[in-house]
Amino acid sequence: MVSICTSCGGAFAAPLDICHACAALLSTTAARAGSRRWPPGGKAARPALRARDAVALERLLHACRQAGDAISQALSLKLEDACILPPDAALAEIAGLGSRVVFSANGDAAQARVLVLPRDHSPAGWTLPVTAPRGLALLGHAAGAVVTAAGAGAEETLRLLAVAHRLAAPPLGAGPLPLWAGEAAG
Numbered sequence: 001m002v003s004i005c006t007s008c009g010g011a012f013a014a015p016l017d018i019c020h021a022c023a024a025l026l027s028t029t030a031a032r033a034g035s036r037r038w039p040p041g042g043k044a045a046r047p048a049l050r051a052r053d054a055v056a057l058e059r060l061l062h063a064c065r066q067a068g069d070a071i072s073q074a075l076s077l078k079l080e081d082a083c084i085l086p087p088d089a090a091l092a093e094i095a096g097l098g099s100r101v102v103f104s105a106n107g108d109a110a111q112a113r114v115l116v117l118p119r120d121h122s123p124a125g126w127t128l129p130v131t132a133p134r135g136l137a138l139l140g141h142a143a144g145a146v147v148t149a150a151g152a153g154a155e156e157t158l159r160l161l162a163v164a165h166r167l168a169a170p171p172l173g174a175g176p177l178p179l180w181a182g183e184a185a186g
Contacts, residue, residue, distance in 0.1 A: 018087055022055045047078065047140025051087040053096045054079065056117060057130070071131045082140055093142040095163045097130065101138050102162040105149075110161055115139055134158060 003012050005019040012019055049057070057075055064072035085091065095101050095115060102112045113128035115138065121129040128135040137149035138160055145160045 018051075022051075047082045048085055048091070048094050048142075049079075049082045049140045050085050050091075050094070050096050053139070054082065054084050056097055060117065060131070071136075074133075074136055075131075078136055078139065091142075092165060093163055095138050095141055095160065096165075097139075098165070100164045101128070101160060102164075103134075103138060104159050104161060105134070105156045107157075107159075 001013070001015055003014060003016045004010070005012065005016070005022055010019055057079055061072055061075040061079065064075060085094075097115055097117065100112055100114050102110050104110045112126075113135075114126060115135055116122075116127045116129055118129045118131050121127050128138075130136050130139050133149040133151045134156070137147045137158055141147055141160050143160055143163050147158050147160070149156045149158055
């Protein structure tokens with residue numbers, strides 16, 4: 001029997017939902033986050049991270065600390081402030097890794113990007129790494145949220161207009177599906 005970890009996607013020859021490494025990272029993150037619930041008081045005031053995203057940020061934080069990267073403080077603050085959602089939580093309105101976000105900065109024209117880890121960043125401009133101030137600020141928030149991104153010397157006010165998630169590939173013979181949830185097939 002082969003199982004796939006719901007957090008990291010690793011394959012294991014044992015029946016499990018989440019691997020031991022991800023479970024350890026997740027428990028550390030959850031302990032830091034405490035018993036906060038999402039949404040607190042009916043409003044999405046603090047970010048909510050899926051377990052998979054929290055584990056990815058923990059690993060990124062560990063790598064940044066080893067390299068002495070300045071982003072480690074921002075990642076640490078995000079993880080401390082966030083509510084960690086269980087692996088089976090399916091909140092489509094939350095911006096996570098791999099989500100396409102549509103946002104405006106300081107009231108300018110809307111732009112769309114896909115939130116990614118730095119290793120997946122494309123210089124073509126269609127991705128937004130979570131190590132960038134805008135990417136980290138938008139991560140974990142729902143459409144309609146207004147957040148602040150602290151950039152190099154200046155703060156930006158970001159309004160998250162929409163969040164879309166990549167759909168799985170259609171089964172053979174099922175015909176084309178939209179690439180993103182909420183879009184019409186083209």
